[in-house]
Amino acid sequence: MIRAIVTGGLLIAAVAILAFAPDYLNEASNEEQKPPCDLLAGPCSWQTDQGQWQVMLTPGPEGDQGVEYQLQVTVPEAPDRFLAVLRGENMYMGEYPVPLVREESLEYRARFTAPFCTTGSEMIWRIDFQDGQDLIENxxxxLVFRAEK
Incomplete structure (x- = not known):
């Protein structure tokens, strides 16, 4: 009886792995296929069906908490609740939402200080954009940058 239960459980587990593993592996490989664009090396821009996007990151003065950055984003159409989210690219350090303020009809800006890692200054941050809670996937x-201390 126990052997039948164990065999049945293993069969169910094998079917679940075969059903869900391909989707998980495809999602992980899609993220890895995106080439990096270093925002501190220059602006990053791309074309979508809606129009041209451009993202610029400028380091500012160093304060008590580190370097203050200015993020400027030009979009083809205005999102409802536009947000930039900082995420650690080379190590997990949490997620830091940065609200983007509309300066002109299709131009947004934000000022922020990136948290820095206490183990060194080699922290690479990724910037993702969201419209409210929804990730903008186009x-x-x-979009990455190396945080300066």
Whole structure:
């Protein structure tokens, strides 16, 4: 009886792995296929069906908490609740939402200080965009920058 239960459980587990593993592997490989775009090296821009996007990141003065950055985003159409989210690219350090303020009809800006890792200054951050809680997925590259301390 126990052997039948164990065999049945293993069969169910094998079927579940075969059913869900391909989707998980495809999602992980899609994220890895995006080439990086270093925002501190220059602006990153791309074309979508709606129009041209451009993202610029400028380091500012160093304060008590580190370097203050200015993020400027030009979009083809205005999202309802536009947000940039900082996420650690080379190590998990949490997620830090940065509200984007509309300066002109299709131009947004934000000022922020990136948290820095206490183990060194080699922290690479990724910037993802969200419309409210929904990730904006039309970005063809990974927007990254190396935080300065």
């Amino acid at each position: 970005v063809p590259s990974t």
